[in-house]
Amino acid sequence: MPGEAVELEIPARAEFVALARLAVSAMAAADGELADERVDDLKLAVSEACTNAIEAHSAIATDKRVVIRCWVEDAGLEVRICDRGGGFDPLGLPDHPPVTDPARLKFERGLGIPLIRALVDVVEFSSSGKGTEVRLVMRHGDNNGQHPAQRG
Amino acid sequence: MDLGLDVTERDGWAVLSVTGEVDVYTAPKFRERLIELVSDGKYQIVVDLEGVDFLDSTGLGVLVGGLKRLRSHDGDLVLVCTQSRILKVFEITGLTKVFSIHDSVDSAVQA
Numbered sequence: 001m002p003g004e005a006v007e008l009e010i011p012a013r014a015e016f017v018a019l020a021r022l023a024v025s026a027m028a029a030a031d032g033e034l035a036d037e038r039v040d041d042l043k044l045a046v047s048e049a050c051t052n053a054i055e056a057h058s059a060i061a062t063d064k065r066v067v068i069r070c071w072v073e074d075a076g077l078e079v080r081i082c083d084r085g086g087g088f089d090p091l092g093l094p095d096h097p098p099v100t101d102p103a104r105l106k107f108e109r110g111l112g113i114p115l116i117r118a119l120v121d122v123v124e125f126s127s128s129g130k131g132t133e134v135r136l137v138m139r140h141g142d143n144n145g146q147h148p149a150q151r152g
Numbered sequence: 153m154d155l156g157l158d159v160t161e162r163d164g165w166a167v168l169s170v171t172g173e174v175d176v177y178t179a180p181k182f183r184e185r186l187i188e189l190v191s192d193g194k195y196q197i198v199v200d201l202e203g204v205d206f207l208d209s210t211g212l213g214v215l216v217g218g219l220k221r222l223r224s225h226d227g228d229l230v231l232v233c234t235q236s237r238i239l240k241v242f243e244i245t246g247l248t249k250v251f252s253i254h255d256s257v258d259s260a261v262q263a
Contacts, residue, residue: 014175014176014177015177017175017176017177018173018175018177021206037236037237040237043206044206044208044241047175047176047206047208048208048209051175051176051208051209051210054176055176109209109213111209111212111213111245112208112209114244114245115208115209115241115244115245118244119244
């Protein structure tokens with residue numbers, strides 16, 4: 001983690017997710033290398049990852065904090081969201097029924113991780129029984145106005 | 153962070169205008185307001201998202217839950233949204249095919 005990194009430690013409570021996304025979007029704006037639309041995409045991905053982190057802490061009733069680290073490299077902006085929840089299997093997520101299937105309406109949750117994957121350039125989940133680290137990277141110089149899912 | 157939830161009536165529809173940020177913190181308030189409307193017998197609801205600055209998957213969950221609840225009463229929940237950054241969230245998740253999305257309250261209530 002480079003010396004210019006910003007580290008934010010938040011209580012694992014819903015009201016602090018806004019603070020986390022604000023800090024990361026301010027950092028991205030200060031970096032000045034990402035188009036506004038890509039800063040919005042990153043902000044949304046951070047919000048989703050922090051929401052999952054907070055829910056993971058809530059599930060095991062821990063009062064430990066969630067840590068968000070953010071830094072700029074030549075290649076892009078990197079954010080890591082680390083929780084100390086019970087972990088999860090990112091490959092074991094259930095598939096939703098197709099959107100045209102009436103059963104789709106049974107699923108009010110589970111959209112966060114697909115959104116993260118669609119919004120940022122690099123996503124990695126490292127999870128164990130001791131917690132989860134989500135690594136998000138937005139590359140510089142990729143400001144063609146499309147999100148990764150549309151770039152093909 | 154405040155979430156605004158104002159309800160008006162238009163041509164037999166309840167119009168719920170949402171302003172501010174919808175996330176894991178504010179979504180419960182949004183869900184409660186929708187449930188209240190349904191409990192009051194409002195089965196035709198327009199949710200106007202034009203004043204929303206931010207919406208994540210918890211907000212989508214509230215809308216999906218609301219639609220499901222209204223369909224069980226033979227009602228409907230339609231959206232007003234023209235902001236590209238909000239529409240994008242619906243597009244990525246495929247929910248543009250689940251919701252009827254309009255560019256104004258007028259067009260939503262006439263649909």
